[in-house]
Amino acid sequence: MINQLYNTDTIVAVATAPGVGAIAVIRLSGPEAINITNSVFKGKDLAKQTSxxxxxxxxxxxxxxxxxVLVSLFVxxxxxxxxxxVEISCHGSxxxxxxxxxxxxxxxxxxxxxGEFTKRAFLNGQFDLAQAEAVADLISSDSALSHEVAMKQMRGGFSQEIKRLRAELVHFASMIELELDFGEEDVEFADRDQLRSLILNIQKIIRELLKSFELGNVIKNGVPTVIVGKPNAGKSTLLNKLLNEEKAIVSDVPGTTRDFIEDEINIEGITFRFIDTAGLRETTDKVEAIGVERTMQKLSQSSLIIYLFDITEVTATEVQAELDRLNxxxxxxxxxxxxxxxxxxxxxxxxxxxxxLVTISAAEGANLDELKQALVEKVNLGKLNTQSQTIVxxxxxxxxxxxxxxxxxxVLNGLGLGMSGDLVAADIRRALYSLGEITGEITTDDLLDxxxxxxxxxK
Known part of the structure; x- marks a missing residue:
């Protein structure tokens, strides 16, 4: 970690979103931020004011x-x-x-x-790289769960887990390195059985962290949810009702939806990315056939499927057969x-x-709350504890x-084969390097850029 001033220059940027608003915030950072602002500010002498x-x-x-304007100082x-x-709050023109x-x-x-403000914060030791990345996640969070996870990571929850694992490995690496200094005396400072137990425990924790990514990806990016069914089953009507707007064209003519239509809604803190697709049927219309093909592609990329059918047009046996075929x-x-x-x-x-089975009337909006509850239960985040559970x-x-x-x-294979300490130490250093990349203890300019x-x- 570089723990020094990032640069000698002073940067400036508009920190608020583009467009006209009541106010806008212009942010400066650097050694001359206060002096530069002071040179154009008519009011108190900013150089004499407190942080x-x-x-x-x-x-x-x-x-x-x-x-x-209002000028906020942070010394x-x-x-x-x-x-x-310095943050200058001016009118939003x-x-x-x-x-x-x-x-x-x-x-x-x-x-x-x-990202240069946050990059400087990282390089100056304000927080580590994982926390810096969480800042971006916090800004883009659009649900209660994504906000909670990003906030925990920004406060160092995930980083502390990684640093603890790394510290335990560093201890054994140093012991093995010490052995190399006394190579001619055939001494052993690092207990191999303890090292093996430590490695197995760390791998168990890593497996849990990797497993959490499936949920973490859902929380961060939303649940890709494909609505499929035969033409005129009511897919577009359902999408419009869920979104509470006329997003998709609704028509009695089969095959109206020829490409997918996508939008998001938040249900109980979970973002669902709904995708309305072309109706599934045999067709000679080339454009509609392309739409059906894309529907099948979207199915393979989805995390959740809504299979919608017109209950007046099919039998339970036909529906079950279609479910088995599609999934x-x-x-x-x-x-x-x-x-x-x-x-x-x-x-x-x-x-x-x-x-x-969930029974609804999309046209009348009947039982949509039951459908939403079924979707939440399928995502299976009910037992997730974002306050205590570390989520990648x-x-x-x-x-x-x-x-x-x-x-x-x-490392385990080397221990099992009785390899020399220098080879085992090299593998431990590789593990330390990879862990260090997460928190930024190991960085490159390309990675930071x-x-x-x-x-x-x-930001």
Whole structure:
């Protein structure tokens, strides 16, 4: 970890989203952030003010007043980046914002790169790399669960787990390295049985972390949920009702939906990415046939399937056969009988053999709450404890954990074969390197650029 000032220059960026609003925030960070702002600010002398204070005044370009503003001061090292940070709250006019930014650039600041504020915070030791990545996850969180997981990771929950595992490995690595210094005396400082037990325990923890990624990916990115069924089963009507808007075209003409339509809703803190697909049937229409083919592709990529059927048009036997054909991988699936408002009680009762069946009327919005509850139960997050359970949500972390696991396998094999300490130590160092990549104890410029360029400007 580099624990020093990232650079000698001062950066500036608009920290609020583009567009006209009541206010906009312009953020500066760097050794000259306060002095540069002070040179265009008419009010109190900012250089004499304390950290975490707010001051009213005007921003002026020579004698021309650009805006009345509030200036917030964060004096190093008591700031997000551990540098001097200034946040100028001005009116949200794009013209005003651009005029102030141009003035600050003229006074010596430069435009910040994407994610550069957070990159400086990492390089200056404010937090580790996993926590820095959690900042981006927190900004993009769009559900209660994704917010909870990102908040825990930003506060160091996942990092502490990794650092603890790494510290235990470092101890044994140092003992083996010490043995190498006394190679001629044939001494053994590292107990091989204890090392083997430690490796097995760490691998068990890594397996649990890797297993958590399946849930973590769902929490972070949502559940890809494909709505499939025959033409005119009511798929588009159902999607519109779930979204509470006319997203999909509804028509009595079969084959209206020829490509997939996608949108998201949040149900009990879980984001579902619903995909309305073309109706499943044999067709000579080339365009519709392409839509059906894409439906099958979306099925293979989904995590959850809603199979919707018109209860007045089919039998339970036909539905069961279609379910078996469409879902050979046994993905979580909810069978939904639509148009119960047109069916007799005896007709509905005839479908009781379909496991987990939900009966609805998409047109009338009947029983949609029951459908939503069935979807939540299928995702199976009910026992998830985001406060105590460590959850992996980042594919980069998964890759590093897999590399660590493989290196630890090599350590175990080396111990079993009675390999020399230098070879065992080399495999332990590989494991330490991979774990270090997660928290940023081991970094490269390419890795940092790849991570922080995905951030928004101003963060």
């Amino acid at each position: 975490h204070s707010i001051h009213f005044g005007t921003i002026r370009d020579e004698d021309k007043v650009l805006d009345e 190093a090292p008591h700031s997000y980046t551990k540098e001097n940070v 794009d013209f005003i914002v651009q005029q102030i930014v141009k003035l600050l650039l003229k006074k010596g600041a430069r435009l910040a790169n994407a 050979p991988q046994k993905l979580p699936l909810v069978a939904v009988a639509n148009k119960i408002d047109r069916a007799s009680d005896d007709k509905v009762k005839a479908f009781e053999s379909i496991e987990g 949500t980042n594919l980069r972390h998964v890759d590093s954990l897999n590399k660590t696991y493989a290196a630890l396998d090599d 790849n991570i922080f360029t995905k951030f928004c400007i101003g």
